[in-house]
Amino acid sequence: QVQLVESGGDTVQSGGSLTLACTPSGSDFTVDFYGIGWFRQAPGKEREGVACLRARTGIKNYADSVKGRFTITRDFAKNTVFLQMQRLTPEDTAVYYCATDLYDQYCTSAVSPEKYTYWGRGTQVTVSS
Numbered sequence: 001q002v003q004l005v006e007s008g009g010d011t012v013q014s015g016g017s018l019t020l021a022c023t024p025s026g027s028d029f030t031v032d033f034y035g036i037g038w039f040r041q042a043p044g045k046e047r048e049g050v051a052c053l054r055a056r057t058g059i060k061n062y063a064d065s066v067k068g069r070f071t072i073t074r075d076f077a078k079n080t081v082f083l084q085m086q087r088l089t090p091e092d093t094a095v096y097y098c099a100t101d102l103y104d105q106y107c108t109s110a111v112s113p114e115k116y117t118y119w120g121r122g123t124q125v126t127v128s129s
Contacts, residue, residue: 002029002118004098009123012088020083020123022098031055031074035101036081038072039113040094040125049111050096051083055104063111065091088127095122 008020022036037052051062051072060072071084081098099116101107106115 002100004100004118004120006096006098006120006123009096009125011126011128014089014127014129016088016127017084017086018088018125019085020096020098020125021080022082022120023078023080024100029100030076031079031081032076033104035104035107036072036074037099037101037107037111037113037116038081038083038096039099039111039116040092040096041122042094045094047097047113049113052101052107052111053081054101054107059107061107061109061111085125088125090127090129093125093127095124097122 003025005023033055035055038050039047040050041047049063053060053072069087074081098120100118
């Protein structure tokens with residue numbers, strides 16, 4: 001079974017930057033073979049897609065709300081997928097989760113959380129105005 005661990009959440013001021021990390025553990029899950037998605041959930045709102053990455057093609061997709069500000073990357077040596085976030089606004093405040101795309105085919109322009117399995121516990125990002 002895959003376990004995902006998110007890290008890097010913090011409280012920052014509006015306009016600031018953060019980089020989140022998602023690291024699989026306890027399995028043979030490697031980020032060069034399985035896709036990863038980043039999602040977030042703000043209080044009182046549904047979980048929404050932020051960014052996703054297809055492992056074998058390197059295709060990346062982003063939600064419209066984060067395009068040009070967030071970048072999803074990976075480090076094969078560290079077996080970690082990162083979410084680099086810039087020009088943060090209070091609307092980015094949420095718990096951020098990463099999840100696996102076991103078939104490496106569900107990362108589309110919709111960045112939908114459907115079909116993603118094995119979710120991490122999340123990391124809190126708070127952006128103050």
